[in-house]
Amino acid sequence: MSNTSYSFKENSHAIVNQGGEKKVMKKILSVALSTAMAFSMFASVAFGADAKLSPEAQFNVLKDAGIVTGYPDGTAGLDKFITRAELAKVIVKSINLDPVDTTSYNDKNYAKHWARTYIEAATQKGILEGKNAEKKLFDPSGNVTVQELAAVLVRALKLEVPTETNNSAADWAKGYVQAAINGGYLAEGINYQANATRSQAVVAAYAFYEANQVPTVSKYEVKDSKNVEFTMSDGEVVKVALEKALEANKETEVKFTYKDKEYTHKVTYVTTVAQKVESVSAKNLKEVVVVFDGTVEKKSAENKLNYEVKDQKVDSVKLSDDKKTATILLQEGTTLTNQKESEVKVKNVKNEDATKTIEQTVKFTPVDVQIPEIKEVVGLGTSAFKVVFSEPVQKSDVYASSNYKVDGVSVSGNVEYSYPNVAIINASLPTGDHKLTVSNIRDYSGLKIAPVEQAFTIAQDTVAPEVVSIKSNDLTEVEIEFNESIKTWSKVYHGVSGNTGVVTKRDNKLIVTFSKPLSLAENTVYIEGVTDYSGNKANREAKVNPTLDTERPTVNKVEVKQDDVTGYHYLEIQFSKKVSKESAEKRTNYTIKNKDGKAVSGTGLDNDGHPYSTPSYDADKNTVTVKLGTKLDTADYTVEVANVVDTAYVANTMLPYSVTVSAKQTIGDAITRVWYKVDGNEKILYVQYRVNVKTSGDGRADLAEKYLVNGKTLKDVDVDVVSGDTVRIKTTKNDLNLIFNTDGSLGTNNISAQLIQDVDGNFLKQSGSYTLTSIVKPSSKLAVIEAKATSRQEVKVKFDGKINSFTASDFRAEVPSDLTGTGTKVVVPDSASLSSDGITLTLSFNDNNKLPAYLNGAKLLVVTNPSTSDAQGTAISNASNDLKDEIRPEFNENLSVKVVNVTDATYKLILTGNDKVDITNVADAKKVLEVKYDGDTLTIEDVRVVNINQLEIEVKLPVVDTSKYFNVELKGDANGQWKSIVDDTATTNNAYATKKIGGQFSNIFIP
Structure with missing residues (x-):
């Protein structure tokens, strides 16, 4: 049989060890080699007729190819058995695997075995496995049997395994051996449990080498995340386009086909450009540091529109020199809360080669434990000097000139504050070296600077400021950076002198907001009379291509709150960015639905679930207040927001937004329960709030002086918070000012608590007051x-x-x-x-x-x-x-028709309810009912109640035709509003729900 008659494809085959265990093989070459080794057991049958070289000659070819080696004495040893270790080496060499330097097996002296790296490589490829999986033994010196390799052969060639066998193989291998015999690959009557010789292995290996040798991958190059080029051992280059992009810096298997062969090769897309946000932190309460896992594009990374910090406003963003770290500065009026979790949303930030746009939300917890320091002192000529702090510092402290001493003497001059961390002290100093000491300057967590001397130099300055860079935020705002601190300027405009803007100075930067937008093309911005602190003055200009804001506004959060006086609920909706007042205050942009998806209607909501009152937009907080004019039940509701647009020059419209919210507790329930309990000699009061309460700061709930029982202060008590929302007040020395009845039972007692905050820092209120009151209950059991x-x-x-x-x-x-x-x-x-x-x-x-x-x-x-x-x-x-x-009853599907008067075609339609039936107003009942006959609406002559749960509707027919249909509809929405057809006017008064009943006249007619 010719060697070249075999065709191997990458399928899932298994190699069977002596215990019959199977392991799926992953690679075409692994399968082909294992099959070739199987051929060595039956070389005289499968290859004898076509073999052109003797086993010795074949051995020499394989030896020259570096696949096999002889013994030290120069002999091939073809008559010897082939061991598992030798087989491992032949496998690795034949398919050009790299040896693997690991240790997976526990055989004695295995770690130092000459074939360990070959065994590991063949094991990792699923070609070989140990003799004892439980004990992790490989048995390197053990031999491979004919029947083991017969099983591999059958699977490789997909031979049918017969149910009837007649051979001497082990039970587990009989089917495989019989298949090999039936296919002419194996002689009958030989010892199938015998070991293979090196001669047989060489014949098979040579057949594989000659007939099944395929090109291998010599190297690869990742062109980008979706394109890889493989250079094959025959010199050809295979270009592979991937459907799924490679993950950066992660080894990934890539499959491709070359010359009708399927390959799987591991590649790594090595890149230094960013793929994601690696970490977010805040070491002070004004700056959020976003670290990317690689480099990012400066323009998009410094665009403040591309960052959202929860409940905060972004002032500006600065990218580090290595282009991996973006520091977000919050606006002056907003501050993070120390050690309280927050989150930042990064969007539209491009990596440096623009192959990926990063969109990611990361949670972080600010931790400010570092005191502020002087970062640098810079002389600004002889009339002023600048102090740069290591972090944002409080304005009120910076302004006090007494906090600065130069050469041991307090400064006498005014101080300018440039947010967030710069103080400019206007004081005349001689040229030369000086020493500065700063004290009493605090950061935003209250940590105060340590007074340390800092050396600095004053020199003459005779050159006017020059523009270093200019960038835009949308079409109406630019940021101009100079090479030194700016004191004054005359005017900033673009294009023509009339297109001026409002300027905010920040040390060496001017942030300009124009009333007339920049053009989409290149613009020239003119800065007239820009002056430094030495009085040097000049006119400057800079060119800028604006960045257009294309980010849609989104909803950050929706909260349900209650009015302190009316008790009505309202919505507070916060947007991700500034939105137009007109769209934000359009009432039809807001819809309230219940959990079943139906519009909620009521006192302040129309039938479509829109508020009657006009919403109110707060531009400073980016929030809209929507008054609902009704008191919602404690349940889940769906709030839908749509059609709100931002304030970008080319407005962006939000995508429809929907969120499920829960209505808050009713006003008066800031304290949900207070109960008294005696435990041994301890008297205990439990005060349970509707939310978790603070245990630190001014609003803490675990202070005895915040509580009065029957108007009296508590003494000799211990107060602590248990379960987050419950305060425990206990004592062994008094009765907690409680009143008891003459029989010893607890009387009527009042308790009040004042100035209590929830964990988010909101003060709890009751009817508009910060004093919360409740009744003490005698039982600790919930009722x-x-x-x-x-x-x-x-x-x-x-x-x-x-x-x-x-x-x-x-x-x-x-x-x-x-x-x-x-x-x-x-x-x-x-x-x-x-x-x-x-x-x-x-x-x-x-x-x-x-x-x-x-x-x-x-x-x-x-x-x-x-x-x-x-x-x-x-x-x-x-x-x-x-x-x-509160169940709304329904009529069932049965509709009865009775004759009232045949002459004038008057009929009664009878509906049967699952509850009692009552009519509050006949005229309204007629309005909520609709009767059709053959599609035409009939006039309802009368509506009345018959029996306990039946409603009778009287109508006249224009023409009697028993083949036509009646249709009766009860309009549940209208009936729910008017309550004209109900279950019981004396008690429940629940309106019957929507029902549509129909039927053919002949089927429901009752004579």
């Missing part, structure tokens, strides 16, 4: 204060405090078994969920376990020993509560 069925599948249970753990099986609904109310049944909820405030538990009932719509006299029951409890582990009370019925 249900309201239970209401909002639908047949949902019951909302409100507690008088927060629960922490819960289970639906603690609750039961005892409901009427029918509309007569003569019997009851118990319905058990299927699941439960807790609101974000911990106050309201929602019990859910599935489709097969619904509540009845009629709930007259229904109760919510709690099991005897409930596991639902608060954060202290105290179980809820098991008292029963009335179950309020």
Whole structure:
């Protein structure tokens, strides 16, 4: 059989060891070589007829190719067995693998074995594996059997493995050996468990070398993240275009085909340009440092529009000289909070070769523990000098001239502050060397500078300032940088002298905002009368190509808040950048929907969920206040925002935005619960707030002097915060000013707390006051204060405090078994969920376990020993509560038609409800009902209630045709507003919901 008749492709084959274990092989050459080694067992069969060279000659060819070597005495040793170690070397050499210097096996002296690096290379490629996987033994001196390689042969050639076998191989190998015999690759009757000789291995290896040798990859070059060029061993270059871009500096496998062969080669896209943000930090409260993992383009990296810091405003951005670090300076009126997590959003920053635009949001925590220092002192001629601090410092401290001493004498001269870290002291000094001492200057975390002497030199200055650089932010703002500090200027304009701008000075920079925009082409900006601190004056000009703002505004956050006086809710929406007042205050740009996706309507919202009142935009905070004019339930709502545009010269419109929010607790519930408890000789008051409270600063909640019980201050008490939202006040020396009844039970007691902040620093208020009041409850057990069925599948249970753990099986609904109310049944909820405030538990009932719509006299029951409890582990009370019925009833699908008068074609349409039926106003009931016959709307003559749950609608037909259809629709939205058709006017007064009922006249006609 000819060697060249075999074709190998990169498929998943397996090599089987003596224990029958399989390992998937990944490479074409691995499979081909393993198959070739299998041929060595049966060389006389498979290759004997076509072999042109003797085994010795073949050995010499392979030896010249560096694949095999002889023994030290010069012999080939072809009659000897081939060991697993020798096989490993032949494999590695044949397919040109690099030896691997690792140690994966535990054989004795393996670490020093001559073939270890070959074994490791063949192991990593999945070609060879150990004899004992559990003990990690390879057995380098062990031999390879015929049957092991027969299995490899069968898989390589995809031979069919027969179910019937007749050979002496081991049980696991019989099928493979039989397949090889049937295919003519293996002689019958030989010892299949025998070891292979080096002669057989050479014959097979030579056949592989001659017939299956393929070019290898000699080198590769990554042209860019999506294009790689491979240089093959035959000199050809293969260009590979990738669908997925390579990750920078990460080894990745690339597959390609060359001369009908499939290759997989590992490549690494080595690049020094940035691919992502590596880290974000803030060592002071005014600067955020963004470090990229490589170099970035200066223009986009220094564009302040490309950064958003949570709840802050960006003043400017400076890129380091190595182009890897961007330092974001916050605006003068905004400051980070020390050791409070924040985040920065980086967008539209290009790496240096423009192959990637970085979009990433990273969280960071500012940590300011370093005191400010003097970074440098610069003489500005003989009339002033400049002090540059190591970080932003507070303006009020910089202005005090008494904080500066030159040569031991306090400075007598005015001080200018250039945000964020520059002080310019206007004081005449002689030329020469001086020493400066600065004191009492604080950074924005309150750390004060240490008084240290700093040497500096004063020299004459006779040259006017010169422009170093100019850059733009959109079409209306430029930043001009000079080579020295600027004292004054006359005018800055572009194009013609009338196109002036408002100028803000910052040391050696002028930030200019023009009323008339720059052109999109190159512009010349003129700076007249620019003067330094030595009085040198000149006119300068600079050319700039503006950067156009193309970033759409986005919504940073949406919060639901409550008015302190009315209790109505309102939305506070913060945008990522300044937006136009006109679009921000358009009421139809804001929509409120409930969790079912339906528009919320009410006192202050129209039928489409838009507010009636005009929203209010605060340009300083980039926030819009949307008054809803209604009090939302404690539930989840969807807020949609659309069509808001920014203030860029070419306005950018936001993409539609949607977010789920939860309504806040009602006003008056700043304190959710106060309860009294005796534990041994300790008397304890627990005060639970609706949110987590501060434990430091002015608004801390763990100070005894902030609490009054029955108008009296507390003495000899310990106060601490437990569970984040609960304050524990305990004592062993008094009764905490509590009033007790004559029988020893707790009387009526009032507690107040004042000036308490939540963890975000917001003061808690009650009815507009910072004094919060509540009643002390005698029991530590949470009680249900309201239970209401909002639908047949949902019951909302409100507690008088927060629960922490819960289970639906603690609750039961005892409901009427029918509309007569003569019997009851118990319905058990299927699941439960807790609101974000911990106050309201929602019990859910599935489709097969619904509540009845009629709930007259229904109760919510709690099991005897409930596991639902608060954060202290105290179980809820098991008292029963009335179950309020807020279920909107429905009419069923059955429509009955009865004849009233055949002569004038008057008929009654009868609807049957799942609850009682009552009519509050007949005229309104006619308006919320619509009856059609054959598509034509009929006039409703009358509407009345019949029986306990049936509604009768009387109509006249123009022509009676039993093949035509009736359609009846109850308009639920209108009925919900007017409540004209309800379940029970005396009690629940729930409006019937939308229903459409139809049917063919002949099918529903009742004579």
